[in-house]
Every structure is written in C-alpha cells, then in structure tokens.
Amino acid sequence: MLKVAISACLLGEPIRYDKTGQRDRFLTNKLGKYASFIPFCPEHLAFGTPRETIRIVLENERKKVITVFSKADVTEAMHEAMAQELRKIQNEPICGIILKSKSPSCGLGSTKYYTGAMSEGKKDGLFALTCKKAFVGFPIEEEARLLDPWLRENFIMQLFAYHDAMHLEKHAQNMNELVAFHTAYKFLLQSKHEGNYRLLGKIVANHEKKSLNEVLQEYLSLFKKTIAHKSTIAKTVNVLQHMVGFFKKELTSVEKQALHLQIEEFRDEIVPLIAVMSTIEFLAKKYDIHYLLKQKFLNPYPKDLALRSSIQEGK
Numbered sequence: 347m348l349k350v351a352i353s354a355c356l357l358g359e360p361i362r363y364d365k366t367g368q369r370d371r372f373l374t375n376k377l378g379k380y381a382s383f384i385p386f387c388p389e390h391l392a393f394g395t396p397r398e399t400i401r402i403v404l405e406n407e408r409k410k411v412i413t414v415f416s417k418a419d420v421t422e423a424m425h426e427a428m429a430q431e432l433r434k435i436q437n438e439p440i441c442g443i444i445l446k447s448k449s450p451s452c453g454l455g456s457t458k459y460y461t462g463a464m465s466e467g468k469k470d471g472l473f474a475l476t477c478k479k480a481f482v483g484f485p486i487e488e489e490a491r492l493l494d495p496w497l498r499e500n501f502i503m504q505l506f507a508y509h510d511a512m513h514l515e516k517h518a519q520n521m522n523e524l525v526a527f528h529t530a531y532k533f534l535l536q537s538k539h540e541g542n543y544r545l546l547g548k549i550v551a552n553h554e555k556k557s558l559n560e561v562l563q564e565y566l567s568l569f570k571k572t573i574a575h576k577s578t579i580a581k582t583v584n585v586l587q588h589m590v591g592f593f594k595k596e597l598t599s600v601e602k603q604a605l606h607l608q609i610e611e612f613r614d615e616i617v618p619l620i621a622v623m624s625t626i627e628f629l630a631k632k633y634d635i636h637y638l639l640k641q642k643f644l645n646p647y648p649k650d651l652a653l654r655s656s657i658q659e660g661k
C-alpha cells in the first residue's frame with residue numbers, strides 16, 4: 347500500500363481555522379483504497395482549533411506569519427510546528443504529498459502573500475515550501491490542480507511509479523531485477539521523455555561495470571525525474587503507435603484498421619485513452635504478446651481509479 351502525506355483537512359478532519367474540514371472524495375474514497383494517509387496540520391499544532399486566520403506578510407524580504415485581526419506575529423510558533431510536522435512525515439516511507447490549495451501553510455503556488463494590506467500575488471505556502479525543500483523531486487501536488495483530469499492522471503501515475511521505485515531501491519538483489527523494471531516501464535518512460543528513456547537504458551546496460559548499488563542510485567535518480575514530466579497527447583499517440591508496431595504482423599487487417607482509427611480518435615479527443623488501452627490489452631491477450639502485457643503503461647495504477655476515462659485526460 348502507498349503511504350501519502352496529506353493536509354489533514356482534505357481527509358475531512360474538522361481542523362481548519364473555523365473547525366470545519368474540506369474532505370476530498372476522490373482522495374478519501376478512491377485513492378484511499380490504495381493509500382494509507384499520514385495527515386499533517388501545522389496550524390492546528392501551532393494554534394489549536396478553532397483559531398484566528400493568518401496570512402503571510404513580506405517585510406524586508408522576510409516572510410512573517412501575522413494573525414489577520416489581532417495582528418500578532420506568530421512566525422516562530424509556526425516554524426516550530428512546521429519542523430515538528432516535517433519530522434513526522436520524514437519518519438514515514440511516503441511516496442507523495444498532497445496539499446490543500448490557497449492556505450497560507452499548505453497552498454502550492456496558490457497562497458496569497460501580502461505587503462501590508464496589499465496582496466503580492468500567489469506563491470507557495472510556508473509548509474509547502476518546507477516540503478519542497480525537504481523532498482526534492484518528489485510527487486507533490488495540491489488538491490485543486492487534481493481536479494484537472496490530465497494533471498490528476500499524471501500525478502497518480504507518478505505516485506505509483508515512485509512507490510515502485512522505492513520498492514526496487516529497497517529490495518533489488520541483482521541487475522536482472524533492474525533490467526526487468528526498466529523493461530516494464532519502457533513505454534511509460536517514453537511517454538514522458540524519450541531522451542531520458544534512452545539515457546536510462548544506457549545506465550542499465552552498465553558498460554562501466556559499476557556496482558549494483560551505484561547503478562541503482564544513478565538509475566532511480568533519473569527515473570524519478572523522468573516520471574515527474576507531464577506527458578502530452580502527441581507523445582502518448584507516439585507510444586501507442588510503437589505498441590501497435592510490436593504486434594502488427596499478428597493483427598488482421600480489420601483489427602489493424604480499428605486500432606489505428608481509435609488512436610486517431612484519441613488524438614482528436616473523441617475517445618478517452620482507456621478505450622485504446624483496452625483494445626491493445628485485448629489484442630495483446632488474444633495474440634499472447636507478453637512483452638506488451640507486462641508494460642506498466644497499460645496498467646500504471648488500479649483500473650478502478652478510472653483516470654483514463656476522460657477525453658480531457660490526454661491534453
């Protein structure tokens with residue numbers, strides 16, 4: 347099971363300044379079947395609930411945390427609470443962080459900063475900044491952006507791939523396991539970044555005869571960067587055509603035509619990606635194409651998350 351750190355209010359905990367929660371049903375009801383959540387709330391820890399609202403005020407380039415009505419400077423208490431919450435999530439083998447948008451603590455690029463009473467535009471909340479510094483290259487997202495089907499699909503795919511990478515790092519016994527991992531991720535990596543996919547192949551080939559540990563560290567560092575790339579519809583179409591190339595000799599002309607038509611309809615945003623994937627999977631099973639059936643690109647996460655069912659998903 348994945349472990350994911352999350353703003354506690356997104357689980358519905360009544361922990362916001364006014365003692366309400368903001369439960370996100372996709373996260374609790376769907377992702378929650380496959381993830382155990384590590385909740386955090388630096389504001390509750392620092393000030394209790396209910397509490398006065400706070401805002402970030404810029405003063406001589408310093409970020410101060412000020413209560414909105416009583417104008418108290420609570421920066422220090424906030425930093426202590428954030429350090430404690432950070433230690434909590436660092437002690438867990440998490441593979442991602444989900445933050446609540448617009449909050450002075452948790453917003454990811456959606457938090458208002460102020461100079462006096464004037465808004466200074468939107469940036470990262472203080473705890474989001476702390477997490478980004480502590481977890482470089484990690485899957486981190488805020489819930490509001492996950493309403494976009496394409497961003498949600500990319501993020502959830504990244505979470506599951508990151509989890510697989512952590513498992514490999516911990517348990518790999520020999521190079522064969524790394525080769526099998528790279529083979530299974532071939533098409534998914536290509537859909538993210540073709541150049542990096544080739545570099546990863548060179549690392550796995552290990553012509554310099556490095557130790558397993560050295561190769562793993564080098565490979566997983568680039569793997570994690572690669573899966574963080576957002577795919578595009580053009581790259582996805584390219585990968586789908588590569589997959590068809592694998593078994594086009596086995597296909598009847600009717601099957602070939604139907605598959606090409608579906609890929610075109612996916613490119614034109616008429617059918618969702620799941621339709622093309624299901625056809626490829628069906629035909630790969632029919633013709634016993636193991637290489638394709640083992641590809642993570644076909645099943646990067648449990649199907650009932652239904653992330654490839656929207657036609658906006660592949661933009």
Ligand code: SF4
Pocket residue numbers: 353354355356361362363386387388389390446449451452
């Ligand atoms: S947004 Fe962050 S700080 Fe605010 S209630 Fe939710 S978890 Fe707590």
